[in-house]
Amino acid sequence: MTDESAEPVESDAPVLVGDTRPSSTGPSPSSRLSHRIGWHILLSVLSLAVLAPLFLVLVNALSNPVRYGQASATRRLLPVDVQWDVFSRAFDEQNGAMAKAFLVSAIVTALIVVAQLVTSALAAYAYAFIEFPFKRLAFAVSIATLLLPMEVTVLANVRTIRDLGWVNSYQSLVLPFAAAGFGIFLLRQGFSGIPRDLHEAARLDGFGHLHFLVRIALPLTRPVVAAFVLVSTLLAWSSYLWPRMVITDPQRRTLPILLKDLSLTTAERSNVFAAAGLIAFIPVVILLIVFQRHIVRGLTAGAVK
Amino acid sequence: MKLFRGRYRLRDSALGLLFIAPSMAVFILFAFVPFVRIIGWGTYESRQGGQWYKSVGFSQYWDVLSGHEFREGLWHSFQFLLYTVPAGLVSGVLLALAADRKLRGIKIYQTALSSTIATAGAVAATVFFVLINPVVGIFKVDWLNDSHMAMFGVSLPAIWQNLGLSFVIVLAGLQAIPEEIVEASRLDGYGPVRRLFRITLPMISPVLMFLAVILMTSGIQAFAEVDLLTQGGPNEGTETLLYKVFKSNTPVSIGTGSVMAVGLFVVTAIVVLLQFVILERRVHYD
Numbered sequence: 001m002t003d004e005s006a007e008p009v010e011s012d013a014p015v016l017v018g019d020t021r022p023s024s025t026g027p028s029p030s031s032r033l034s035h036r037i038g039w040h041i042l043l044s045v046l047s048l049a050v051l052a053p054l055f056l057v058l059v060n061a062l063s064n065p066v067r068y069g070q071a072s073a074t075r076r077l078l079p080v081d082v083q084w085d086v087f088s089r090a091f092d093e094q095n096g097a098m099a100k101a102f103l104v105s106a107i108v109t110a111l112i113v114v115a116q117l118v119t120s121a122l123a124a125y126a127y128a129f130i131e132f133p134f135k136r137l138a139f140a141v142s143i144a145t146l147l148l149p150m151e152v153t154v155l156a157n158v159r160t161i162r163d164l165g166w167v168n169s170y171q172s173l174v175l176p177f178a179a180a181g182f183g184i185f186l187l188r189q190g191f192s193g194i195p196r197d198l199h200e201a202a203r204l205d206g207f208g209h210l211h212f213l214v215r216i217a218l219p220l221t222r223p224v225v226a227a228f229v230l231v232s233t234l235l236a237w238s239s240y241l242w243p244r245m246v247i248t249d250p251q252r253r254t255l256p257i258l259l260k261d262l263s264l265t266t267a268e269r270s271n272v273f274a275a276a277g278l279i280a281f282i283p284v285v286i287l288l289i290v291f292q293r294h295i296v297r298g299l300t301a302g303a304v305k
Numbered sequence: 306m307k308l309f310r311g312r313y314r315l316r317d318s319a320l321g322l323l324f325i326a327p328s329m330a331v332f333i334l335f336a337f338v339p340f341v342r343i344i345g346w347g348t349y350e351s352r353q354g355g356q357w358y359k360s361v362g363f364s365q366y367w368d369v370l371s372g373h374e375f376r377e378g379l380w381h382s383f384q385f386l387l388y389t390v391p392a393g394l395v396s397g398v399l400l401a402l403a404a405d406r407k408l409r410g411i412k413i414y415q416t417a418l419s420s421t422i423a424t425a426g427a428v429a430a431t432v433f434f435v436l437i438n439p440v441v442g443i444f445k446v447d448w449l450n451d452s453h454m455a456m457f458g459v460s461l462p463a464i465w466q467n468l469g470l471s472f473v474i475v476l477a478g479l480q481a482i483p484e485e486i487v488e489a490s491r492l493d494g495y496g497p498v499r500r501l502f503r504i505t506l507p508m509i510s511p512v513l514m515f516l517a518v519i520l521m522t523s524g525i526q527a528f529a530e531v532d533l534l535t536q537g538g539p540n541e542g543t544e545t546l547l548y549k550v551f552k553s554n555t556p557v558s559i560g561t562g563s564v565m566a567v568g569l570f571v572v573t574a575i576v577v578l579l580q581f582v583i584l585e586r587r588v589h590y591d
Binding site: 036039040042043044046047048050051053054056057059060061065068069073076077118119120122123125126127130131132133135138141142145146147148149151152153154155156157158159160175176178179181184209234237238240241244245255256257259260263267270271273274276277280281284285287288289292295296299300 | 312313314317318319320321322324325327328329330331332334335336337338339340342343346400403404406408409410411413414416417418419420421422423424425426427428430431432433434435436438440441442443445465468469470473474477525526528529532533547550551553554559562563566567569570573574577
């Protein structure tokens with residue numbers, strides 16, 4: 001948390017995919033065929049166990065709810081009286097609320113992530129490269145916001161939004177999250193790995209501060225930026241407490257809030273609710289598969305030095 | 306032109322303050338000012354159903370923090386941690402030990418094991434709403450309406466959701482152990498069990514501490530699970546501290562709710578500061 005904590009730009013955060021350690025010499029036990037097969041079996045079982053809840057929800061979604069409820073315990077492990085149209089019905093539910101909520105969630109998430117990136121990059125740059133009064137204090141104050149999450153301040157924030165007449169607005173969903181202490185911390189740490197000489201040289205060459213930030217600092221710290229953007233995306237996409245507080249208009253519901261409303265459905269339509277849950281899950285799974293390395297780096301920042 | 310005995314140049318000062326202004330504005334407007342406001346609101350007692358308020362100083366703090374509501378909320382939050390934190394630590398270690406090896410296709414297993422990272426709280430709650438449901442569920446149990454099982458029921462989505470995060474954090478810790486140490490212990494004739502308890506676990510203990518803090522923080526802030534699965538029921542039996550804060554957003558209870566929000570802050574702060582202490586110690590002893 002101090003200035004000495006500067007890390008190299010290409011911070012060697014844990015690499016989930018691909019172990020880079022030198023392989024041990026000699027025949028290691030795991031090279032034996034029977035061992036390898038044993039590990040494959042164990043890892044397959046563990047993987048399936050982790051994924052089992054999702055599979056069972058899919059089974060539930062595809063089933064006729066009434067017939068499913070009457071089926072025997074073992075029979076319930078596979079779809080009963082399959083209804084393939086459940087996903088399209090989930091989109092038709094409440095006059096297309098799903099598509100609408102999807103759109104609201106996407107817009108809000110995008111706005112939050114862009115806002116956080118802009119405000120964090122500017123601040124982190126100032127903390128890393130510019131000398132100005134009260135710098136250390138301001139940085140400490142920014143990090144101290146980690147102690148004041150929305151969970152603590154929510155009651156007063158709701159009042160602020162109400163006083164501004166912003167209930168049910170996009171700005172109410174976005175503005176409270178337009179800056180992030182952990183983003184400033186991560187990016188400043190990345191920036192302080194950039195050699196001062198490079199900064200000075202670029203400045204002498206006539207690079208403006210903004211020019212240096214956008215053209216040199218951010219590209220040089222791409223792994224940190226990517227990790228931050230992805231973690232901030234996941235957090236914004238799954239945000240629940242705040243939209244629950246400031247959104248009453250069905251037209252402005254985000255996906256998690258729509259799920260809450262759909263959970264009040266009747267048992268006969270529970271399969272539509274299950275399908276909606278799976279649909280809300282799909283975008284983040286795609287993100288995870290494509291950007292796994294960056295997400296892991298963002299989430300484990302601080303875990304391993 | 307010089308400021309502060311020449312330490313700062315005016316142009317730099319203006320620019321620096323300009324660059325930090327956007328984030329500072331957000332922090333002041335949506336973190337610091339609200340925090341000061343709830344501290345103040347906590348000193349006002351509502352009268353006649355919230356029609357007017359009487360300033361009672363900090364005596365309301367004493368009343369609420371030593372009262373039944375707060376203790377109940379704290380106890381339920383603690384139960385949530387009791388179910389989710391040890392489960393997260395143990396599952397993280399077991400999954401990571403299994404998947405920390407060179408094997409064809411290991412990336413596929415690692416992706417599968419980390420897949421629940423991306424799950425939103427509401428989605429995890431939806432999953433378990435469907436899994437444990439007395440009418441249409443795969444497992445026809447009525448835990449969410451059973452006062453003895455309800456807290457465990459709302460913890461289940463979090464336990465599942467934490468699997469991915471715990472796995473990747475512990476795996477990162479395992480991969481950071483220098484190969485020479487593992488090799489040396491093998492040459493010393495350490496068997497797998499002794500190596501686990503004498504070498505591996507002590508080596509990753511800072512990572513486990515870090516994970517424990519993250520699990521605690523997210524447990525204290527868990528909300529979607531309760532709101533979606535039980536709405537705090539049965540008989541307020543799953544009202545965590547945060548749920549009680551959420552519920553007190555009414556004119557009658559805004560004062561007492563603000564005190565509980567300050568209580569929530571203290572609990573969060575203790576956990577977060579614990580994290581800083583751990584990180585600090587690691588830096589010094591490494």
